[in-house]
Structure formats: structure tokens, C-alpha cells
Amino acid sequence: MSETEPLLVLRNIRKSFGRVEVLKGIDLEIGKGEIVALVGDNGAGKSTLIKVITGVHKPSAGEIVFKGQPITLKNVQASRLLGIETVYQERALADQQELWRNIFAGRELTRFLGFLDVAAQKRETGRLMRSGMGLTSRAITVDSEVKGLSGGEKQSVAIGRALYFDADLIILDEPTMGLSLKETERVLAFVRSIREQGKSAIFIDHNIFHVHDTADRFVILDRGRVVGQFHRSELTHQQLVDMMIALHEAGQVA
Amino acid sequence: MSSVASDTKDRPAEPQHGPSFLWRNRFQIAIIGMLVVLYAVFLIGDWRTYTSFDIYRSFMISIPFFGIMALAATYVVTLGEIDLSFPSIYGLAGWAFSAVYVASGSFPVAFVVCILVGVVGGLVNGLLVTKIGIPSIVATIGTMFLWRGLVNVLTQGQGIPIAQITDDPWHKLFVGQIPLGGPVVIPAQFIWFVAAALFFGVLFKRHRFGSHVLFVGDDEQSARMMGIHVDRVKIACFVILGVSAAFSSVFLLNQMLFFWATTGDGYLLTTLAAVFIGGTSVFGGKGTMIGTFVGVLIIASLEPGIISIGLSGFWTQFVYGLLITISVSIYALMLKRG
Ligand SMILES: Nc1ncnc2c1ncn2[C@@H]1O[C@H](COP(=O)(O)OP(=O)(O)O)[C@@H](O)[C@H]1O
Numbered sequence: 165m166s167e168t169e170p171l172l173v174l175r176n177i178r179k180s181f182g183r184v185e186v187l188k189g190i191d192l193e194i195g196k197g198e199i200v201a202l203v204g205d206n207g208a209g210k211s212t213l214i215k216v217i218t219g220v221h222k223p224s225a226g227e228i229v230f231k232g233q234p235i236t237l238k239n240v241q242a243s244r245l246l247g248i249e250t251v252y253q254e255r256a257l258a259d260q261q262e263l264w265r266n267i268f269a270g271r272e273l274t275r276f277l278g279f280l281d282v283a284a285q286k287r288e289t290g291r292l293m294r295s296g297m298g299l300t301s302r303a304i305t306v307d308s309e310v311k312g313l314s315g316g317e318k319q320s321v322a323i324g325r326a327l328y329f330d331a332d333l334i335i336l337d338e339p340t341m342g343l344s345l346k347e348t349e350r351v352l353a354f355v356r357s358i359r360e361q362g363k364s365a366i367f368i369d370h371n372i373f374h375v376h377d378t379a380d381r382f383v384i385l386d387r388g389r390v391v392g393q394f395h396r397s398e399l400t401h402q403q404l405v406d407m408m409i410a411l412h413e414a415g416q417v418a
Numbered sequence: 419m420s421s422v423a424s425d426t427k428d429r430p431a432e433p434q435h436g437p438s439f440l441w442r443n444r445f446q447i448a449i450i451g452m453l454v455v456l457y458a459v460f461l462i463g464d465w466r467t468y469t470s471f472d473i474y475r476s477f478m479i480s481i482p483f484f485g486i487m488a489l490a491a492t493y494v495v496t497l498g499e500i501d502l503s504f505p506s507i508y509g510l511a512g513w514a515f516s517a518v519y520v521a522s523g524s525f526p527v528a529f530v531v532c533i534l535v536g537v538v539g540g541l542v543n544g545l546l547v548t549k550i551g552i553p554s555i556v557a558t559i560g561t562m563f564l565w566r567g568l569v570n571v572l573t574q575g576q577g578i579p580i581a582q583i584t585d586d587p588w589h590k591l592f593v594g595q596i597p598l599g600g601p602v603v604i605p606a607q608f609i610w611f612v613a614a615a616l617f618f619g620v621l622f623k624r625h626r627f628g629s630h631v632l633f634v635g636d637d638e639q640s641a642r643m644m645g646i647h648v649d650r651v652k653i654a655c656f657v658i659l660g661v662s663a664a665f666s667s668v669f670l671l672n673q674m675l676f677f678w679a680t681t682g683d684g685y686l687l688t689t690l691a692a693v694f695i696g697g698t699s700v701f702g703g704k705g706t707m708i709g710t711f712v713g714v715l716i717i718a719s720l721e722p723g724i725i726s727i728g729l730s731g732f733w734t735q736f737v738y739g740l741l742i743t744i745s746v747s748i749y750a751l752m753l754k755r756g
């Protein structure tokens with residue numbers, strides 16, 4: 165893989181649910197070490213697009229190229245093995261399960277024949293909680309169930325889980341939704357740290373200020389199409405805000 | 419470890435005050451308490467019977483006939499699914515065992531065919547639920563009638579005597595009596611039951627498969643997003659129950675030495691009652707194998723217990739009902755608080 169070659173290339177990605185076409189031919193590139201923000205109204209197809217990239221949904225048409233190789237993602241395991249980690253909008257946690265089960269869901273640490281290495285899962289979860297996730301409340305341990313956590317704590321678990329597995333591309337779908345100011349700051353710091361490690365990220369957020377402060381490039385999605393792409397240097401906060409308002413009102417980028 | 423996680427200095431571990439051992443095991447503690455109270459009542463009501471070994475031996479003979487299925491059903495219930503067809507799979511597999519044994523004279527051949535019937539029965543349920551998309555309660559009502567109906571057609575209502583099986587060396591492996599000195603004799607099937615409980619318990623809480631069952635039962639969408647093969651996990655749980663039903667029928671037939679067209683029919687509600695009394699949540703995502711194990715002991719002791727303390731057999735169902743209603747109410751309240 166050369167230095168300039170993009171990490172991920174999407175070509176003409178389409179996705180329909182029944183007769184409703186949600187993605188109408190998406191072209192998108194994500195560079196190495198680049199943080200790309202996907203912005204657009206609710207229902208624009210942002211979550212659907214990232215679920216195509218992670219293998220949750222199969223695209224109806226189109227091509228995905230990752231690290232220079234065309235890939236077909238049979239399932240979520242496939243994208244994870246390639247090095248794509250995701251913090252889903254829905255968080256993808258199981259409420260009644262302990263943290264140590266949630267962190268390793270779907271790729272448990274095992275000893276032999278699939279028997280869990282519970283001690284290792286607990287140890288690693290504990291380490292991740294104290295360092296990566298910043299979950300230092302004394303009321304929360306590796307044995308706590310997700311159910312009792314606050315929104316911000318749940319998001320920390322979901323992000324911590326994505327960071328643990330050392331991916332090349334990290335996707336975050338509305339990670340700051342419902343968080344306090346302090347928790348939001350923490351999440352944005354996470355996102356910036358991704359670039360510092362030379363990894364790439366796709367970042368979805370409705371707050372234009374978060375997006376503008378964090379991402380290198382903005383991709384504007386509207387009703388299943390990419391309607392605009394800008395580098396951070398090309399636009400000020402205000403121009404981006406104005407553009408989103410115009411899109412919302414007129415249905416097109418001014 | 420990712421470098422983000424490691425470039426911040428690990429803080430020294432603070433004393434953690436997470437959920438206590440008692441709180442985490444509150445369901446298991448509740449049901450063991452229930453068993454203790456029940457046996458206290460039995461001992462007070464009929465000291466002689468409950469201090470002699472005979473009654474425990476008769477429990478150990480009959481418990482495995484449905485107990486192994488209750489352990490297996492814990493997986494299906496933890497998924498948030500239900501299976502009403504396993505007594506019919508029991509019947510069909512039992513028919514296969516008896517018919518093949520009579521025809522071939524070979525215990526191992528009969529056993530393998532019987533287990534295969536269990537695999538197919540479970541597979542059909544699993545496929546109906548996952549691939550066709552029928553809710554399990556509906557799908558298994560269908561297969562419940564289907565397999566029992568097939569038994570009726572195949573047997574024309576006739577039973578199959580298999581008394582000659584007592585001469586088979588394999589017979590002892592399943593229902594032989596193991597003397598431990600004095601009046602203490604352990605029926606082989608009880609050893610199988612305890613082994614099954616250990617196996618299912620470890621598989622449930624200490625194996626990747628069990629972790630996936632818990633996750634799928636808790637939140638199917640999350641499980642999918644975490645790359646868990648939801649359909650495969652569900653199918654496997656139905657197959658485990660089908661195989662357990664087939665396996666259990668071998669114990670019953672070797673003990674009774676006769677196959678009836680109705681074999682297995684009585685076990686539906688007792689089996690599920692044991693799972694629910696045990697504290698496994700019908701909403702999915704929470705289950706306990708220890709709870710089911712104790713639930714089986716409670717269900718099996720109730721009927722003889724009621725009679726030996728001097729109540730008539732007419733009380734049995736009433737007491738079952740009382741116990742089930744009270745226990746599931748306690749669990750529901752615990753869940754609300756937890
Ligand atoms: N699994 C699904 N089945 C049917 N329709 C879906 C599904 N997922 C998303 N959609 C539809 O696709 C459109 C885009 O949704 P989504 O990708 O979640 O948008 P966004 O994340 O941009 O708000 C919406 O109209 C939504 O109702």
C-alpha cells in the first residue's frame with residue numbers, strides 16, 4: 165500500500181430496503197490518518213452507509229476497496245478482521261451483561277476449545293476502564309452490568325471497546341449524542357487522538373462545531389447522495405452552518 | 419492494547435465497590451432458600467420418609483427423565499425464545515430408539531438413530547424460527563403436533579415392549595444401579611444428570627457459546643452488530659434441547675422397558691416450570707443453570723412431598739401453581755429493582 169493510496173474507497177454504493185432506496189450511489193474516499201465527518205439530516209443514510217462499511221448490511225450494488233483490495237464483507241467479523249472498528253449509534257451493548265462480557269462480545273478471549281479466559285477478560289476490561297475509558301467511579305467494576313451506567317459511561321464502554329482492538333479505521337456514529345459537556349469533550353479528544361496515531365476515522369455528529377473542530381474533511385450526505393465535500397481549510401464554521409441550513413431549507417447545497 | 423489506552427498512565431487500582439457476591443447471585447440464593455424451606459416442611463411433616471434413603475433413590479431414578487431437558491431448555495429460554503415441541507421430539511426419538519432396537523437388536527445403533535431424530539427435531543425448530551421467521555411459540559406449537567402426530571401414525575397407537583434390553587450391556591450404563599454400601603444405591607441416570615448439569619453450566623457461563631447465548635437473548639441487534647452469528651446461536655440452542663429430549667427418552671425407556679405413543683407428553687409443563695422457578699428470565703438475557711438444577715429438584719420433590727405430609731394428590735397442581743407464581747413474582751420484582 166503506497167503512502168498516497170486511500171485506506172478506504174467506496175464506489176457507487178447503493179442500498180435498498182425493500183423498494184426504498186436509502187443509498188443512491190455513494191462515492192467516498194477515506195485517506196490514511198484522515199478524520200472524515202459525515203454530516204446530513206436525520207434519515208440521510210449516514211448510519212446505513214457505515215453499516216455497509218462494517219458488514220452489517222450488504223450493499224445492493226457498488227464496490228468497497230480497503231487497503232487497495234476490493235472486498236466483500238460477509239459479516240461484521242470480516243470487517244473487524246480487516247481492522248475496522250465501530251461505535252454504533254445504538255451503542256451495541258447488552259444491558260444485563262457484565263462489562264467484561266460486553267467488551268469482548270463476539271471475540272471473546274479463550275483458552276482452548278472456546279472456553280473463556282474469564283480472568284483475562286476481566287483484567288483487560290479493568291485496565292481499559294481505568295486508562296482508556298476513564299471509568300474510575302468506584303461504583304463501577306468489571307462485574308457491573310451495563311444497565312446501571314449513565315449515558316456517558318455507556319458511550320465510554322462502546323468507545324473503549326472500539327479502541328481496544330487496535331483498528332486502522334474507527335467509525336463513530338453520533339458518539340456525543342446525549343452526553344454532558346465534559347463527556348463530549350472527552351469523546352472529541354478520543355477522536356482527535358485517532359489521527360495522532362496515524363489511524364483513520366469516520367465521524368458522524370450533528371453538532372457543526374464538533375465536526376469543524378475535529379474533522380479534516382466534511383462529506384455532506386442528503387437523501388442517499390453525497391452532495392458536497394470540503395476540506396476544513398475551505399470553510400469556516402459559519403459557512404458550514406449556513407450550508408447545512410440552506411440544504412435543510414432548499415434541499416440543495418447553495 | 420491500543421496506544422490510546424496505554425499512553426495514559428494506569429492509575430493504582432482503587433478499592434472497588436461493585437455489586438456484591440450476594441447481590442450478583444440473588445436468584446440462585448432465593449431458589450436454594452426455597453428448596454431448604456420446602457425440605458424443612460417435608461421433614462417436619464414426615465420425618466420417617468425423609469430421613470430414609472428410599473425416597474431419594476426414587477427421586478434420582480425419575481429426575482433425569484425431565485431434568486436434562488430443563489437444563490437444555492435454559493438456553494432456549496435465555497435466548498428469549500420458547501420450545502413447546504420437545505416432549506414430542508422425546509416421543510419420536512423414543513419411538514425410533516425402540517423400533518430400531520427391536521429391529522436391529524443393537525443398542526448403539528438404536529441410540530445413534532434416536533439422537534439423530536433429536537438433532538433433526540431441534541434443527542427444524544431452529545430453522546423455522548431463524549430462516550422462516552416464525553416466532554418460536556408458534557413454530558413449536560406446529561412441530562409439537564407434527565412430531566406427536568407422526569408418532570401416532572407410525573405406531574397406530576400401539577406401544578413397543580423392549581424388556582429384552584435389560585440383557586444388553588449398554589442398559590446398565592444408562593440405568594444401572596451403583597451400590598455405594600448399605601442402603602445407598604445411586605441410579606446411573608442420576609450421575610448422567612449431574613454430569614449434564616456440570617457440562618451445561620460450564621458451557622453457559624464459561625464458554626464463548628454461552629456468552630453468545632446471553633448476548634443474543636439480551637439484545638439481538640447488539641449481538642448482530644458485534645458480529646455474533648445470531649441465527650447459528652439460536653439454531654444450536656434448539657438442537658441442544660432436541661438432543662437432550664432424545665437422550666432423556668433413552669433413560670425413560672430403559673427404566674420402563676416399554677414405549678407408549680404418549681411417551682414424553684407429561685413433561686412439557688414440569689420442565690418449563692423448573693426453568694422458570696429456577697429464575698431464568700422469560701425476557702431473555704439472564705439465566706442460571708444452578709437455578710434450573712434446584713428448580714428440577716423442587717419440582718420433582720413436590721408431588722411425593724405433598725402426599726407424604728398427608729395432603730391428598732389433588733393438592734399437587736395447586737401447590738405447583740402457588741410455587742411458580744410466587745417465585746416468578748419475586749424474580750420479576752428483583753429484576754425491576756436491579
Ligand atoms: N433496516 C432498515 N430497514 C428499512 N429501512 C431502514 C433500515 N435502516 C434504515 N432505514 C431507513 O433508511 C433511511 C436512512 O436511515 P439512516 O441511515 O439511519 O439515517 P441517518 O443515520 O442519516 O439518520 C431512513 O429513512 C430509515 O428509515
Ligand SMILES: [Mg+2]
Nearest residue numbers: 210211253337
Ligand atoms: Mg443515524
